[in-house]
Amino acid sequence: MRVSLFVTCLVDTLYPAVGRATVRLLERLGVEVDFPESQTCCGQLHVNTGYRREALPMVGNFVRAFAQAEVVVAPSASCVALVRETYPELAEETGDPALAREATALVPRVYELTEFLVDRLGVTDVGARFPHRVAYHPTCHSLRALHLGDRPRRLLAAVRDMELVTVEGAESCCGFGGTFAIKNADVSAAMLSDKVGAILASGAEAVCAADSSCLMHIGGALVRRGAPVATVHLAQVLAGEDNVCGQRGVPE
Amino acid sequence: MRDALRPEAPFPAAARTALADATLRANLRRATSTIRRRRDQVVGEVEDWDRLRAQAAAIKDHTLRHLDRYLAQLEAAVAERGGQVHWARDAAEARDVVADLVVGAGARRVLKVKSLTTEEIGLNDVLAERGVEAVESDLAELIVQLGGDRPSHIVVPAIHKNRFEIRDLFARAMGLPDLAPEPTALAEAARLYLRERFLAMTVGISGANFLVADTGAVAVVESEGNGRMCLTLPHTLITVAGIDKVVPTFEDLGVFLRLLARSATGERMNPYTTVFSGVVPGDGPQAFHLVLVDNGRTRALADPLGRTALRCIRCAACLNVCPVYERVGGHAYGSVYPGPIGAVLTPQLRPDDEHARTLPYASTLCGACADVCPVGIPIPRLLVHLRSVAVRADEASGRLGARLAPERLMLRALGRAFAQPRQFERLQALARVMRPLGGRQGRRLPGLGGWTRSRALPTAPRRSFRRWWREEHR
Numbered sequence: 230m231r232v233s234l235f236v237t238c239l240v241d242t243l244y245p246a247v248g249r250a251t252v253r254l255l256e257r258l259g260v261e262v263d264f265p266e267s268q269t270c271c272g273q274l275h276v277n278t279g280y281r282r283e284a285l286p287m288v289g290n291f292v293r294a295f296a297q298a299e300v301v302v303a304p305s306a307s308c309v310a311l312v313r314e315t316y317p318e319l320a321e322e323t324g325d326p327a328l329a330r331e332a333t334a335l336v337p338r339v340y341e342l343t344e345f346l347v348d349r350l351g352v353t354d355v356g357a358r359f360p361h362r363v364a365y366h367p368t369c370h371s372l373r374a375l376h377l378g379d380r381p382r383r384l385l386a387a388v389r390d391m392e393l394v395t396v397e398g399a400e401s402c403c404g405f406g407g408t409f410a411i412k413n414a415d416v417s418a419a420m421l422s423d424k425v426g427a428i429l430a431s432g433a434e435a436v437c438a439a440d441s442s443c444l445m446h447i448g449g450a451l452v453r454r455g456a457p458v459a460t461v462h463l464a465q466v467l468a469g470e471d472n473v474c475g476q477r478g479v480p481e
Numbered sequence: 482m483r484d485a486l487r488p489e490a491p492f493p494a495a496a497r498t499a500l501a502d503a504t505l506r507a508n509l510r511r512a513t514s515t516i517r518r519r520r521d522q523v524v525g526e527v528e529d530w531d532r533l534r535a536q537a538a539a540i541k542d543h544t545l546r547h548l549d550r551y552l553a554q555l556e557a558a559v560a561e562r563g564g565q566v567h568w569a570r571d572a573a574e575a576r577d578v579v580a581d582l583v584v585g586a587g588a589r590r591v592l593k594v595k596s597l598t599t600e601e602i603g604l605n606d607v608l609a610e611r612g613v614e615a616v617e618s619d620l621a622e623l624i625v626q627l628g629g630d631r632p633s634h635i636v637v638p639a640i641h642k643n644r645f646e647i648r649d650l651f652a653r654a655m656g657l658p659d660l661a662p663e664p665t666a667l668a669e670a671a672r673l674y675l676r677e678r679f680l681a682m683t684v685g686i687s688g689a690n691f692l693v694a695d696t697g698a699v700a701v702v703e704s705e706g707n708g709r710m711c712l713t714l715p716h717t718l719i720t721v722a723g724i725d726k727v728v729p730t731f732e733d734l735g736v737f738l739r740l741l742a743r744s745a746t747g748e749r750m751n752p753y754t755t756v757f758s759g760v761v762p763g764d765g766p767q768a769f770h771l772v773l774v775d776n777g778r779t780r781a782l783a784d785p786l787g788r789t790a791l792r793c794i795r796c797a798a799c800l801n802v803c804p805v806y807e808r809v810g811g812h813a814y815g816s817v818y819p820g821p822i823g824a825v826l827t828p829q830l831r832p833d834d835e836h837a838r839t840l841p842y843a844s845t846l847c848g849a850c851a852d853v854c855p856v857g858i859p860i861p862r863l864l865v866h867l868r869s870v871a872v873r874a875d876e877a878s879g880r881l882g883a884r885l886a887p888e889r890l891m892l893r894a895l896g897r898a899f900a901q902p903r904q905f906e907r908l909q910a911l912a913r914v915m916r917p918l919g920g921r922q923g924r925r926l927p928g929l930g931g932w933t934r935s936r937a938l939p940t941a942p943r944r945s946f947r948r949w950w951r952e953e954h955r
């Protein structure tokens with residue numbers, strides 16, 4: 230199978246290690262990976278802040294970049310949720326019927342990483358080893374938009390030498406919410422502080438999630454507090470890259 | 482008079498004030514987590530919960546689509562049973578109609594139950610102006626009223642107060658210096674205080690949970706039984722309700738009552754459900770008036786996505802699970818409708834209000850609200866939709882447009898650049914130049930002040946993913 234990686238603008242720019250881990254993981258599982266270089270950003274920040282019209286050029290670019298792809302895989306629940314939930318409508322709004330048709334055809338071929346691993350490849354043991362105490366943060370989009378269910382936990386349960394710790398209030402939001410963290414910085418900080426407190430209390434050495442954006446938010450507070458907890462993307466754990474835990478806060 | 486749907490401040494400012502109150506936060510956390518737990522438990526018992534939700538949503542959508550027909554049917558049914566319907570376009574019309582009826586009946590005191598819609602129209606103030614004292618029969622409403630406060634929750638209006646604060650308030654207002662801060666003692670004190678007043682009442686004013694079009698029936702759901710007194714003892718009963726409260730038939734009521742109790746208070750059935758229609762000679766109120774309030778609802782109906790907010794049955798489940806509400810409480814939303822439903826309802830009822838336009842941004846879009854909503858309102862989708870409505874409205878209005886210009890200009894420029902891989906890559910290089918700003922010592926940047934107060938900025942890597950791919954992988 231040939232997979233076209235949508236690495237997301239955030240990973241591309243700030244967390245390339247997550248992208249590299251995704252590539253290594255998929256290749257180790259025998260999947261051929263392609264990176265269409267005309268890809269940029271799905272437009273989530275714009276759409277969710279209310280700048281729908283301003284997002285349309287990005288929608289067009291995304292659809293064209295991946296139109297030929299057999300399967301698109303992205304290491305981000307929130308970007309996949311945006312594409313799945315709003316692309317058919319957004320493409321319609323561009324007023325380009327051909328683009329709208331292509332978008333509607335493309336959407337069912339776009340997968341979040343754990344969906345792809347569990348549903349398409351049918352694997353839960355990816356052969357990884359990660360000798361650390363890890364907290365899993367189910368991000369809001371993993372839980373309530375994509376309904377990833379227990380897919381991430383099943384994948385994590387098969388990782389060797391790893392201890393998965395429980396975090397109190399695990400399913401509550403970390404307070405990121407894109408521009409919410411800036412527009413409503415005080416409420417966001419209050420939510421983040423509770424989340425970080427729960428992670429620290431869990432005794433984890435690392436916190437992992439399916440979204441780099443939430444990890445950036447949580448990691449930002451961990452780094453600011455000088456806490457000895459690393460943030461790692463699920464892809465990095467599943468690729469078995471235990472060197473990331475030596476570093477503090479945000480890897481790379 | 483203050484419009485109860487117009488926030489006095491933008492949400493971020495009001496939220497900041499609320500966040501500074503540690504007692505408030507503790508009260509909210511305790512109360513919401515208790516209701517949440519109970520709700521999850523009793524909802525889990527219902528096997529066909531999702532089917533029930535879908536059914537309720539379908540009934541509401543159907544009713545809203547044919548609202549003109551059902552309202553006419555309701556009016557005829559009420560009249561047939563000896564009641565009278567009054568139509569009110571806005572809050573001012575509604576409170577004047579009610580005040581005229583009260584004064585016309587010669588009452589100096591009225592008893593109230595289910596007061597949310599009367600809060601929306603600012604009824605108590607107008608009654609006071611005209612020399613009529615309104616007595617709230619609901620314990621929580623009474624707490625709010627005695628404290629000169631405002632409700633901060635749809636179902637538990639005094640959720641922001643703990644029992645010690647309530648004890649102090651009652652001790653003062655009722656002259657009971659030795660009152661114990663125990664829930665039973667507080668409830669008993671309220672009961673004695675109210676009973677004394679009940680018996681002398683000639684006019685009762687109620688809200689409604691549901692209006693049934695085919696029989697002209699009004700359904701009122703409550704926990705204490707005081708409301709039932711308000712609905713049966715007075716000579717004249719005035720019910721004030723939004724036009725969105727209609728359901729077509731009596732059978733439909735069954736669907737909603739099952740959903741409401743479990744969602745609202747985590748009970749299998751609410752303690753008191755009163756259903757009444759019109760006037761029965763010699764039994765109960767001998768005059769019945771139904772005041773139907775629009776107050777922005779028809780306008781909201783015009784928006785096919787936005788109108789789903791009018792399915793709301795005011796169970797407050799979305800408030801109880803909202804992480805934003807849990808931290809700031811209801812007053813920060815500046816409207817009688819707080820929390821996620823308020824964030825989508827208020828700006829639709831008052832589309833011209835600048836402060837109301839900040840409400841759809843009072844959410845991380847975490848989706849917890851949509852998961853619990855018993856009538857399946859897609860609140861996160863609505864929030865995003867209303868944000869774009871706000872952006873376009875700000876654009877159209879010169880002054881506010883100027884305030885938001887930097888954000889708009891930046892996002893527009895980014896939108897264009899991000900649609901072109903070359904320009905995108907150039908911007909990535911800029912992120913690398915900003916490397917020294919990241920990490921623990923991260924500077925506080927203008928425009929990013931909110932972020933950097935409690936979070937470090939990420940440190941950009943030396944090489945983007947795409948460069949790694951080009952240089953090493955391909």
Ligand code: SF4
Binds near residue numbers: 797
């Ligand atoms: S929006 Fe849904 S969950 Fe919120 S109060 Fe209304 S019915 Fe209840």
